[in-house]
Amino acid sequence: MRRLAVAGAALLLLAGAVPASACSSGPVDVARGRVFMPDGRNALTSPVGHMRAGWPAFLNLGLLSKGDRWELPPTQETRGPVSWKAIPREEGGLTLHFSAAEGGQSMLDLHYVFADGYRSLVPYIVIVEPPPPPPGPWIVNVERSPYRGYARGGRETILRMALPLPTGRRWQVTAAAFLAYPAKDWQPLPVEPLAEETGAFRFVPQGEKARITLEEGGEGWRLFPETVEVELIVDSSVPKC
Structure with a gap:
């Protein structure tokens, strides 16, 4: 029986207050340019992504083999402050877009389904940093x-x-x-x-x-x-x- 391990560990994003000149011009990739996918080893770990409240983020989900697919929860809610929506990728897989109005931690229950029908649970944890304090005058x-x-x-x-x-x-x-x-x-x-x-x-x-x-x-x-x-x-x- 195949078990999945997830490529990548804790993914760090912007921390603390940042000057305006250092702000990103668009949604932040929580995987820092990498496509998230299982690595096929016989272990299961929960990946962790970090994002900032009030700032959009996204995660690209890739596929190991042709015929594989991702299955998502039936609702666009998580156990925590993060909400999401999924858009298919041209290369296969999905892009998840995250948003959160406040800090906290969310869990997104993903399932990776192999072409032969075997399903494996991949819980994805998103840690949301609270919004920075408003700047002074x-x-x-x-x-x-x-x-x-x-x-x-x-x-x-x-x-x-x-x-x-x-x-x-x-x-x-x-x-x-x-x-x-x-x-x-x-x-x-x-x-x-x-x-x-x-x-x-x-x-x-x-x-x-x-x-x-x-x-x-x-x-x-x-x-x-x-x-x-x-x-x-x-x-x-x-x-x-």
């Missing part, structure tokens, strides 16, 4: 006027005014707008001061550009108050990992 330190810089679309941003003012004076936002896409028109951008930090403001960039005008205000009157123009190019292509 993007910081923009304004040290000159006019100021040109960058911001990340959809990410909370703190604008800090590093230009000193006389005692009793403060910075205040007099105008704020973003260049909308694809309309190419300027729309109001909500900006609010930070109560816990003087000279700092919070906003969430959107569109293609953001323009913020700040003016010196506070006690007393000045004929020519200080004015600072801030323009930020908004990078909306940064992947959210």
